[in-house]
Amino acid sequence: xxxxxxxxxxxxxxxxxxxxxxxxxxxxxxxxxxxxxxxxxxxxxxxxxxxxxxxxxxxxxxxxxxxxxxxxxxxxxxxxxxxxxxxxxxxxxxxxxxxxxxxxxxxxxxxxxx
Amino acid sequence: xxxxxxxxxxxxxxxxxxxxxxxxxxxxxxxxxxxxxxxxxxxxxxxxxxxxxxxxxxxxxxxxxxxxxxxxxxxxxxxxxxxxxxxxxxxxxxxxxxxxxxxxxxxxxxxx
Numbered sequence: 001x002x003x004x005x006x007x008x009x010x011x012x013x014x015x016x017x018x019x020x021x022x023x024x025x026x027x028x029x030x031x032x033x034x035x036x037x038x039x040x041x042x043x044x045x046x047x048x049x050x051x052x053x054x055x056x057x058x059x060x061x062x063x064x065x066x067x068x069x070x071x072x073x074x075x076x077x078x079x080x081x082x083x084x085x086x087x088x089x090x091x092x093x094x095x096x097x098x099x100x101x102x103x104x105x106x107x108x109x110x111x112x113x114x
Numbered sequence: 115x116x117x118x119x120x121x122x123x124x125x126x127x128x129x130x131x132x133x134x135x136x137x138x139x140x141x142x143x144x145x146x147x148x149x150x151x152x153x154x155x156x157x158x159x160x161x162x163x164x165x166x167x168x169x170x171x172x173x174x175x176x177x178x179x180x181x182x183x184x185x186x187x188x189x190x191x192x193x194x195x196x197x198x199x200x201x202x203x204x205x206x207x208x209x210x211x212x213x214x215x216x217x218x219x220x221x222x223x224x225x226x
Contacts, residue, residue, distance in 0.1 A: 108155070
């Protein structure tokens with residue numbers, strides 16, 4: 001079974017631009033979570049989607065948004081990019097939204113904001 | 115203040131040595147996971163522990179969940195250069211759904 005895929009793997013943008021990142025979960029998985037990883041803050045939870053609905057949200061500004069499609073694929077969007085948004089953005093999928101089911105991570109999208 | 119305090123942050127040892135990484139919190143977790151991450155890649159799950167006092171072994175790695183489900187440890191016996199990587203603990207609070215709270219990570223380097 002194929003793992004979690006994220007596209008693109010690398011992205012360079014300039015301040016003020018917006019960006020859209022994509023995540024395809026493992027087949028059959030309905031929950032997708034997004035995390036931001038930076039050297040200073042580690043992995044921070046952005047949001048989680050299940051059945052096209054946002055079920056949980058972290059403490060990030062409204063510039064960070066996401067959505068999930070009927071095939072469980074998810075996108076996250078960051079508008080008005082800032083230098084501090086440079087990070088590795090990780091997507092994780094799991095079978096269901098709650099419980100002790102395992103989250104499987106994709107390889108991430110490395111975003112650099114210049 | 116991090117909800118999950120992981121220590122040490124950096125560890126550089128020689129091949130064959132033993133080591134322990136700690137993950138501590140004042141909060142109770144319904145489950146705790148350990149991941150290993152290579153540079154430029156996503157975290158890969160090593161183990162999930164869900165019961166207080168639970169001990170799991172994965173070859174030379176031993177994972178323990180504290181009795182009160184507030185802390186965990188990862189012990190590696192006879193470390194090898196292939197064990198080099200970033201080790202992350204991540205806990206799931208009972209009220210947070212599938213959201214994971216991560217520790218800061220331990221960067222382990224095993225020198226040949």
